Amino acid sequence: MQNAVTAISERTAEAILVAARKRFSSHGYDGTGLRAIADLAGVNVALIGRYFGSKQGLFLAALPPTLDISRLMGGPMSEFGARAANLMDMRSPRGFDPMLALIRAAASPVCAPALKAALDRQVIAPLAMRLDGRDTHVRAGMILATMAGYDLMMRVIGIEGLRGAAGAQRRNSLAAALQHVVDSDGGPG
Amino acid sequence: MQNAVTAISERTAEAILVAARKRFSSHGYDGTGLRAIADLAGVNVALIGRYFGSKQGLFLAALPPTLDISRLMGGPMSEFGARAANLMDMRSPRGFDPMLALIRAAASPVCAPALKAALDRQVIAPLAMRLDGRDTHVRAGMILATMAGYDLMMRVIGIEGLRGAAGAQRRNSLAAALQHVVDSDGGPG
């Protein structure tokens, strides 16, 4: 099925998306130029305009679909903290990482609304549904906030307090913090 | 005391710093142009170069000195969670906010090292010293991560799970999460 305006090469579009995710993930939205993406994808800059219309269009096509928490949800909630901490620890420091992309792109006012919509629908809602007790949406928000804050401090900024410690200490601390939110019923402390 | 190169107006330098903090706080480092800062400060663009050398020089002069946690530390650690949650809730949505500036500027590779140094020295170290038990630096890192993640999700992105809830629920959830890290001794789960 051909596009109405111009013919489309599926592999070119995919190469642009892959490059865009890498670049947005490592340099944020404002810090990323279309030329850098095009070079990384090995295609001409003009093709980005042809395929995605604008920089913002490319961002919308690249990032929100990657916010998938199925691996996080696979298992009992009594082990959520440990499971999440292990998943966050296993990721390679290089390449594309949806959480890093999210953190770095959030700085841009043009990205925040799209991220908000995607997070509410694809992360908060399903996560809240798995929580027992009160204030499930607030606690789901706190879980996401804890994971994002951990990545911000550990991987984006790299504070010594976290990076200088043993991996087991980090995992334990993160797992405990997450599990505490899961297990709490949301009532006042 | 005059500068070696050119004469200095203290009030002009301060106006530039104030404007830079506001702008970096709301639009990040890459999303902020020197002209926007100059306009907001009511001064000429060229003066920024004269006073701070470069955009990076201005950032280094503007942001790190504002990372002050003395108000957070004033009081017993048994009430740290509630105190922090209240402080984070009281801030006005407008104007300069060091935490928002930190979150939005961290996206830039040129800013992260300076932020890391400032956070390690001015936040993690004094906070870890106030914690009892084991792994004090990791837990101090988790406390900072939780607060930053909360602001990222609540104020920068504004996910509905947090923003759509009553203030008391948010404060309780944040306070409980922070206090749990303070009270834990750092041992495994």
Added chain:
DNA sequence: GTCTATATAATGATAGAC
């Protein structure tokens, strides 16, 4: 489907008049 070429605007930075 992909390219060259370009329009238009904004960027950070600096030289030098006043």
Added chain:
DNA sequence: GTCTATCATTATATAGAC
């Protein structure tokens, strides 16, 4: 101390050749 003027560069976006 502050300004005008301008530099070289880069940005996003488009028109149109092939």
